[in-house]
Amino acid sequence: MDDIAIDVRGLHKTFGTAPALRDVSLRVRRGEMVALLGASGSGKSTLLRHLNGLHQADAGTESGIQVLGRSVQQGGRIARDIRATRSRVAVVFQQFNLVERLPVVVNVLAGALHRLPLWRGLLRRFPAAEMARAHEAMTRVGIARLAWQRASTLSGGQQQRAAISRALVQGAEIILADEPIASLDPEASRKVMQSLADVNRDLGVTVLVSLHQVDFAFAFCPRTIALHEGRVVFDGPTRALTPARLRELYGAQIDELLPTRATTEPSTAPESAFADVALRVA
Known part of the structure; x- marks a missing residue:
């Protein structure tokens, strides 16, 4: 367990009567760079806010979140020493x-x-x-x-x-990036994602970055966790997100995930990795 940076078990969150997260479980290892993919309203930001205790899970559930081996919350109760954990976890917000x-x-x-x-x-x-x-x-x-x-x-x-x-x-030791490129143009987006990738590679910082652009997930994140309507619907190598699988997962929302330009690959990424996907999905 020493190599686990983020451990989420059975996370439920409801706002009023609307479920935002439904039995979410996942693990991220130290030093990984993982995309949290999903269309608007899929629960990405809500999940990230639970990871450092900005949101509390539904009370009365068996949910648990540990970060860097420390409890963040259990059964909807925030850990008393949450500040010590937060000092080791940074959040990069969209705004x-x-x-x-x-x-x-x-x-x-x-x-x-x-x-x-x-x-x-x-x-x-x-x-x-x-x-x-x-x-x-x-x-x-x-x-x-x-x-x-x-x-x-x-x-x-x-x-x-x-x-x-x-x-x-x-x-x-962990950066939680919540839609960090949502309001940026493609070139600025590439520079921000490259900065996160460099920090991950050079310093070993674990990066979990929420995205709704699948091309940036392909270009920068070896692993993707996809959310849809508050559930984890995919967790595996980004390259396994085939066009057919994307249609299966998101249906009509797939248009929100498609790139506007296939120019996001860093120099270290396979040149045709996402270009092929973009052409076949389109």
Whole structure:
């Protein structure tokens, strides 16, 4: 079990009378990069929010979530030491969650606040070691030259890479990326996904990224977990998601999963891996 980063068992979640998650069980190993695929309303964001205790599972169920060997919640009860677990798990949201009036570097350094005295954050007096860590993180994702610009001046893709930098400064062992490219153009999307893939490959950070674009799953994620109407309907190698299987799983919603351009492959991906799928699905 030491190699299991995320362990979810029997997760149920209902909002009012509408079921959002139905008996979801899955495991993600340390160092994996996994796509959480699904059309809108499939339960992807709801699942991610359960993994760090932002949502509670339905009470009275036997559901359980463990992250990095620590309990996050059991039977709908959040663990008392959830803050210690959250310090090891970063969330990259669709809407960036940066303070737009502050410089990029200050936003990135927010990742260090959990290990610093409160006064340092309030006065923005960060130790030299943390400044160096922030510079290294921004360099890794290609935005170091923007460090002292206001966050509001950055493009959407640059802001999302700043959010990834913040996760690195945090020292996260897991990144939960919730639709990080949903509002970006194809080129910005590719850069954000490549940054996540580089962090996964070079630093061994476990990445679970929710997507509704199957082409990016093919290009960057060896494994895909697909959700439909709150259930896990596929869990396996991304290459096994054949056009016939996609139609079977999503029916009329398949159009939402299709690429607008087949230009997302990183240089290390097989050149024809998704292009073939895109042509045959279309």
